[in-house]
Amino acid sequence: MPDKFMVIFKPGTPQSEIDKYVNQVQDNGGEVHHKFDSTLHGFSATIPETQLQQLQSLQASGPIEYIEPDTKVTIQ
Secondary structure, three states: OOEEEEEEEOOOOOHHHHHHHHHHHHHOOOEEEEEEEOOOEEEEEEEOHHHHHHHHOOOOOOOEEEEEEOOOOOOO
């Protein structure tokens, strides 16, 4: 079952590169919920497991800074 994640790219990653990964997620059955383009550069999405593994492999030497679960933050 796909889960929601935030995929954040390294500073200086061109928007065209980020858009490429957005399209890959969508083409592989994922759903992009939000694109970040101010302080953070990336997107939040529901990502199928196989696509998530592919994105995680890009963290070491590729354009992705980090991937983390997209959770709701509340203030009490």
